[in-house]
Amino acid sequence: MKFGLRHIRYFLAVAEDLNFRRASEKLNISQPALSRAIQHLEADLGVQLFARSQSFVRLTEAGVVFRDGARAVLNGMEATVDLTRRINRGEAGALRVGYTDFAIAGALPELLKQFRLGQPGITIRPHHGVTSTQLRELDDDKLDIGFVTGPVRQAGLGRRAIQTDRPICIVHESHRFAQRKSLRLKDLADEDFVHGPAKDWAHFYDYLFPLCRRAGFMPRIVQEAFNSVGILGLVSCGMGITILTETIYNFASGGLVALPLEDVPEVMLTEAVWNSDKARLPTLQFVEFLDQQIALGQIGALPLARS
């Protein structure tokens, strides 16, 4: 195999036209150069690819087989080159995105959707994980960017604020609290609570329950649902009240009233973090995208309060 891609291109041109002169013109080379290139190819293969005389040219049986194979090879090569270049420009590749429960319940889905519109070549690989897990995975280069919730005190990480969640109390419009402007935690001491799924919402309750303890009570759980939609549904039925975040309340249907909790000043910050050193191109593109979204006011540290 001494021949190159050049020979293959020449061969395919002749195989299409079955005419050396016309093919040579399409290839922008002289006819003799083309003749000799084909001769070299045939000599190298040890196979006659064209049956030719001065008056006609046609493919031999072996020539037909070679043409089909050569076409496939050339197409494959072009596809590979194209993909390689797109990877190089960051237009293709994979982005491994970690997320916490809060991220996935908040801005993340829309964020990923928007990003994919702008970068359809980049495959998003979402990985669920709590904050500590994500930080370890970032370090082990198993994650490109993480959406983590809560304070992160690790150096060498780039970060952008995505959303701040403040707990709110959600009650049905027929509830005795419905007319009030706001609540205090201790007002909830005797209420029935609808609880989120313990496994998926662990982080939220790790944050909330200490607050309740500080207010002198433990929430009395009367119902548990599988997800936020379920929680809101049970509250809608009057099964009890719940504490969720503004973000999640945005998905609520009618008949519900959200009440701020006066004595809970803390907010839960969800951030995007990535390893500045190991950042690959798709990561950088995603960060750039995040900055655009922040500039547009779509995401950031301001609460997305429902008007």
Place this chain on the structure above:
Amino acid sequence: MKFGLRHIRYFLAVAEDLNFRRASEKLNISQPALSRAIQHLEADLGVQLFARSQSFVRLTEAGVVFRDGARAVLNGMEATVDLTRRINRGEAGALRVGYTDFAIAGALPELLKQFRLGQPGITIRPHHGVTSTQLRELDDDKLDIGFVTGPVRQAGLGRRAIQTDRPICIVHESHRFAQRKSLRLKDLADEDFVHGPAKDWAHFYDYLFPLCRRAGFMPRIVQEAFNSVGILGLVSCGMGITILTETIYNFASGGLVALPLEDVPEVMLTEAVWNSDKARLPTLQFVEFLDQQIALGQIGALPLARS
């Protein structure tokens, strides 16, 4: 795309070793030549494929993608070259084989099986067809070789005798004919006949029925089976007698007696025929194979009588 297969081979060598010097030795070129070639490839792609310093070489992300694609391309190219060469040598390709009912019931299956053992690269494409159809298809280059039965008087065809079939009368061992050495056609005038499938056995009956007519009777058909096994099975049950060929009787199970027909001297000759002018390599190889088999006495014009 100015690079050639040479660049790809060089690239893959470096991608495997991640060491320019060792790779250059494996490629039997000097290290500077290899460095240059890789530089040209990268410049042509506009993509850095290797991250390198004086102390280490590793693939970039784009390099990994290019390596995988390039491997596939090179493998595809080698496979194509190999197939092309085998086609050229007649070791691969397709052989379109026509056959009549007699051929397929006789020597043909074993013949094709043996041929495929010796030429596993050649795909056999069997086409059923009566003699006249096969001759037309040979002429139209829709068939490479035909197994035809009966006299063929067409010029320009190569031919080899495959088998001669003489009709025999088959009866159950309890039949009154069973003790006889031979029969004459007219003996059968009052017998019940088991008939082969009209469609598949048309040629045989076109040959046999005129003989019966000459003997002054028409066979009285009492049963019809789907194939030769079915016919023999019905004869085994005592449903009637039948006339088949020696070839087919070779497949019979026990309890049956074959009786020669004294007054039927004609034999049915099955021949392989092909177009000498248009013969492609696989065809010639098959003819050569036939000649070998004839030399071995496996096939030919001698009747394969059951001892």
Place this chain on the structure above:
DNA sequence: CGTTCTTGATGCAGAAAAGGTATTATGAAA
């Protein structure tokens, strides 16, 4: 801390390959 070794890159000259122009040989068409 310097020495030595190894690695990849570079300069240059010779070799090889590819290309172009002019021409030839051979069928087909007029």
Place this chain on the structure above:
DNA sequence: TTTCATAATACCTTTTCTGCATCAAGAACG
């Protein structure tokens, strides 16, 4: 026969590739 078109060949130029010698920069080692 003449003319036309085709593919092949001859000959020379240009481009590309290669090897040798060498350089620059880390790594290994005493």
